[in-house]
Amino acid sequence: MRGGGPREATDAGRRGDRGRASGPAPRRPLPVAALVPALVGLALLVAPAVALLARAPWTTLGARLASGPVLDALRVSLTSATLATALCLVLGVPLAWLLTSADSWPAPLRRLLRAVVTVPLVLPPVVGGIALLLLLGRRGLLGAPLEALTGLTVPFTLGAVVLAQSFVALPFLVLSVEGALRGVDPGLEAAAATLGASRAHVFRRVTLPLVLPGVAAGAVLCFARALGEFGATITFAGTFPGRTQTLPTSVYLAQQTDPESAVALSLVLLAVGVGVLLLLRDRWLGVAGGGVR
Amino acid sequence: MRPLARAGRRTATGLAALALVVPVLGGCATAGGAGPDRTPATADGPTGPVTVFAAASLTDVVDDLVDDVEAAHPGLDVTVSAGGSSALAQQIVSGAPADLFLSASTATMTTVADDGLVDGEPVTFARGVLEIAVPAGNPGGVTDLDDLARADLRIALCAEEVPCGALARTVLDDAGVAVTPVTLEPDVRSALTKVELGEVDAALVYATDVRSAGDRVEGVPVTSTASTAYQAALLRDAPSPEAARVVLAALLGDEGRALLADAGFVVAEPADGS
Numbered sequence: 001m002r003g004g005g006p007r008e009a010t011d012a013g014r015r016g017d018r019g020r021a022s023g024p025a026p027r028r029p030l031p032v033a034a035l036v037p038a039l040v041g042l043a044l045l046v047a048p049a050v051a052l053l054a055r056a057p058w059t060t061l062g063a064r065l066a067s068g069p070v071l072d073a074l075r076v077s078l079t080s081a082t083l084a085t086a087l088c089l090v091l092g093v094p095l096a097w098l099l100t101s102a103d104s105w106p107a108p109l110r111r112l113l114r115a116v117v118t119v120p121l122v123l124p125p126v127v128g129g130i131a132l133l134l135l136l137g138r139r140g141l142l143g144a145p146l147e148a149l150t151g152l153t154v155p156f157t158l159g160a161v162v163l164a165q166s167f168v169a170l171p172f173l174v175l176s177v178e179g180a181l182r183g184v185d186p187g188l189e190a191a192a193a194t195l196g197a198s199r200a201h202v203f204r205r206v207t208l209p210l211v212l213p214g215v216a217a218g219a220v221l222c223f224a225r226a227l228g229e230f231g232a233t234i235t236f237a238g239t240f241p242g243r244t245q246t247l248p249t250s251v252y253l254a255q256q257t258d259p260e261s262a263v264a265l266s267l268v269l270l271a272v273g274v275g276v277l278l279l280l281r282d283r284w285l286g287v288a289g290g291g292v293r
Numbered sequence: 294m295r296p297l298a299r300a301g302r303r304t305a306t307g308l309a310a311l312a313l314v315v316p317v318l319g320g321c322a323t324a325g326g327a328g329p330d331r332t333p334a335t336a337d338g339p340t341g342p343v344t345v346f347a348a349a350s351l352t353d354v355v356d357d358l359v360d361d362v363e364a365a366h367p368g369l370d371v372t373v374s375a376g377g378s379s380a381l382a383q384q385i386v387s388g389a390p391a392d393l394f395l396s397a398s399t400a401t402m403t404t405v406a407d408d409g410l411v412d413g414e415p416v417t418f419a420r421g422v423l424e425i426a427v428p429a430g431n432p433g434g435v436t437d438l439d440d441l442a443r444a445d446l447r448i449a450l451c452a453e454e455v456p457c458g459a460l461a462r463t464v465l466d467d468a469g470v471a472v473t474p475v476t477l478e479p480d481v482r483s484a485l486t487k488v489e490l491g492e493v494d495a496a497l498v499y500a501t502d503v504r505s506a507g508d509r510v511e512g513v514p515v516t517s518t519a520s521t522a523y524q525a526a527l528l529r530d531a532p533s534p535e536a537a538r539v540v541l542a543a544l545l546g547d548e549g550r551a552l553l554a555d556a557g558f559v560v561a562e563p564a565d566g567s
Contacts, residue, residue, distance in 0.1 A: 130486070139491045155492050156447075156475040234483060238476025239452070245477075252479050256379040256454040 049270060056267055057260040064264040072242040073250040074268065080158060080246060081226040084165035088173045088222045093215060095170075096177035097203070121171045128167050129235025136163070136236075160237035161244050165226035172225050173218035180214020181207070217280055224276045228269060339536040340368030344390060346381040347373055348397035348523065350421065350481065350501055354552045355395065355544075362543045369536055377480060378402075378456065385410060385528065392537035395525050395544070397421065398456040402524040412534065415526040418545055419558040422520045423457070423464055424500040425513035426488045433494030435513055438465070441472045441495060449484045449496040452477040456521055457484075461497040463519045485510065501557035520559060 030038070057064065064070070099117065102110045120128055136143040136154040147153050154160050184207055192202045208215075230248035237244045239253075247269055255262035347355045352375040359371045374381070374391070378401040385391055385405050394411075395418075396402040402415045427435050433446045441448050450472065451458030458477065465472055475493065478484035484496040489509045499521075503512035525544060531537050543549055550560045 130490075133490050133492060137490055137492050155487075234479060235486070238449070238487065239479065240474070240476050249479065253452050253454045255383075256377065256452075256479075258454075259383060 052263060052266055052270065056263050060260070061264050061267070064261050065268060069241055069245075070250065070265065070268075073245050073247045073265075076158070076161070076242065076245060077227055077247040080161040080165055081223050083158075083162045084169055084226040085173075085219055085223040087162060087166045088170045088226075089215070089219055091166075092170050092173035092218070092222070093177055093208075096174045096181055099174065099178045100181045117174055118171055120168050125164075125168055125229065125231030125233075126235050129164055129232035132160075132164060132167060132232065132236040136160075155236060156238045156240065156244060158237075158243060161233050161246065164232035164236040165229045168229050168232050169222040169225040173215075173222040176218030176221060177211060177215050180211035180218075183214070184210045220276055220280050224273050227272060227276075339366065339533070339539055341370065341533050341536055343369060343371045343392050343533050343536040343540055345371060345373045345393045345395065345537075345540060346385060346389070346391040347375050347395040348378045348381070349375050350397055350499060351375070351395055351523070353505060354549070354556050354558075357552050358543055358549055359540070361548060362540055365543075366536075366539060369539065371536075371540060388530075390530070390532050391528055392531035392533050393525065393540055394528055395523065397521060397523055398459075399522045399524055401456075402526060405528075406526070410529050412527040412529045412531065415524040416541075416545065417522045418525050418549070419523040419553045419560050420520040421460075421499045421501060421523060422559055423460055423497050423515050423517065424503045425515060426485060426496045426498045426503050426506065426510050427494065427513060428488055428491045429509050429511055431511055431513070432491070435495045437513070438468045438470050438515055438517075441465070441497070442470050444473075446494040447492070448472050448474045449476050449478055449487050449493040450474040451481060451484055451497070452479055455480060457481045457497070457499060460519060460521050464497065464515060464517045467517060467519060499557070504557040523558070 095117065099113065102113050105113075133140060133155060135141050136146070138144065138147060138153055138155070143154060154163070188210070189202050189206055192206045193199070197205065228248055229246070230252065233239075233244070233246055234249055234252075239245045239249045245253075247265060251262050251265045251269065254265055345355060345359070352373070355373050355375070359373055363369055363371055378397040381391075381394065382396065382401045382405050385394060386408050394402070394405060396405075396415075399415075399417075402411075405411055406415060425435055425438070425441070427433060433440070433443075435441070435446070440446065450461050453459050453462050457480075476484075476487070478487070478496075481498045481502050484493075484498055485502055485506055487493045488496045488498075489506065495513075497515070500512060500514075503510055525541055527534060527537050527541060553560050
């Protein structure tokens with residue numbers, strides 16, 4: 001158990017030799033009454049994916065996935081999700097920092113900030129897409145002056161895909177990093193400060209290295225969410241093969257005429273999603289999740 | 294909210310007519326199939342729940358129709374499930390308990406019929422034609438199909454995988470107009486949203502969608518004979534076949550035809566079963 005984390009290590013130590021000999025014992029033995037709903041819950045999450053695998057057109061899978069339009073969509077998806085993750089890192093880490101430093105703010109203001117950061121998690125993505133259009137569309141609050149000044153318009157571009165994905169995925173990164181930041185021992189930062197380091201310097205050289213696992217976990221979640229984004233993208237960026245058509249959009253369109261290809265495409269998304277989440281080591285999730293108490 | 298409903302309201306006269314029509318249609322609908330003769334429904338006959346799967350573009354018409362049918366048959370409880378025709382067809386094929394399927398395309402209806410899930414022959418009851426939807430005030434100055442080829446305009450089309458996109462392709466090809474759209478939308482609704490918000494200068498959508506979009510969208514008629522057929526079929530595994538016949542009869546009768554025409558559909562001639 002490489003990913004046991006500090007808490008489990010202490011527990012094992014307290015239990016002494018017996019615990020170490022048989023590996024870490026479960027901390028809370030699960031009563032049957034809890035096991036049954038737990039398994040049903042697991043089935044709820046796993047069974048649909050199993051059905052997807054069962055119905056997959058395995059024999060024609062290669063041919064279906066190697067087609068030009070699919071590869072185009074895959075390219076657009078990977079490019080946009082990577083750019084969205086980069087944008088979320090640049091904006092999200094400082095935003096998480098702001099969230100932790102907002103602890104000293106008046107409660108209503110602090111709660112408002114937290115609500116605003118979290119709201120894309122609960123908002124239907126289509127609503128997010130419409131909001132983005134109202135802001136950055138040709139007649140949008142910012143979009144109209146932007147077009148008048150520069151002739152540039154945002155909708156229907158790869159940039160629009162990236163913005164839509166970032167809008168939806170940013171909270172995953174921010175909350176993850178915030179949890180990690182809260183887990184940092186303030187004594188370490190204070191020590192660095194007393195040694196003369198500036199606030200930015202402390203953040204870069206002390207805090208950031210400590211929260212790096214949380215940042216990585218957040219980035220991975222953010223990437224996975226961006227990859228799966230559909231509603232905001234289709235509303236704000238539209239869909240055009242090779243330019244703004246992402247894998248989820250391809251799945252939706254394929255499902256209209258060719259359900260088997262839709263299943264094949266879904267497998268790609270499922271594989272990438274599961275693969276990316278497997279990259280998350282327990283420890284990272286432990287740090288990220290452990291901070292949000 | 295629904296001004297069209299008023300035009301379609303019928304009272305006692307309509308009910309009497311309906312009661313006469315129903316047995317006839319009942320016979321019609323099973324004529325092509327192997328179904329056994331069924332007891333003709335009467336005005337106060339069938340009761341219970343009925344589930345209608347209706348193409349999303351029919352939502353308003355079917356809702357109004359159902360209000361009327363339920364008023365005429367207090368024992369009926371009609372549930373309408375509206376969605377994309379393909380998605381609905383897939384649900385039916387997957388065993389969803391529907392009684393009546395109203396599809397926006399013959400191809401989609403065929404997928405259900407090919408699985409042997411249709412009772413009798415599907416009936417074409419309306420046709421959908423395209424219009425050019427432009428934002429209020431028509432900022433792009435679009436006057437006909439040829440304008441869609443202009444390089445200074447942003448055009449949205451439906452993706453060819455969905456019926457409105459396939460029809461748009463036919464209409465444009467027939468007219469010899471080459472369009473470079475900025476987006477190929479997955480459904481009419483999202484194409485229309487982009488017109489409403491002025492993100493595109495024009496989109497090819499159904500005339501019915503232009504009608505229902507309100508003041509923010511104007512329609513420019515398209516001269517084309519291409520249209521899409523709306524088909525209705527009773528489903529073989531219908532939990533309430535008799536009640537479903539009542540709803541179908543209302544749709545095919547004067548009541549349904551008036552509602553359909555008001556909504557911008559081209560209504561098929563009566564007794565036209567193709």
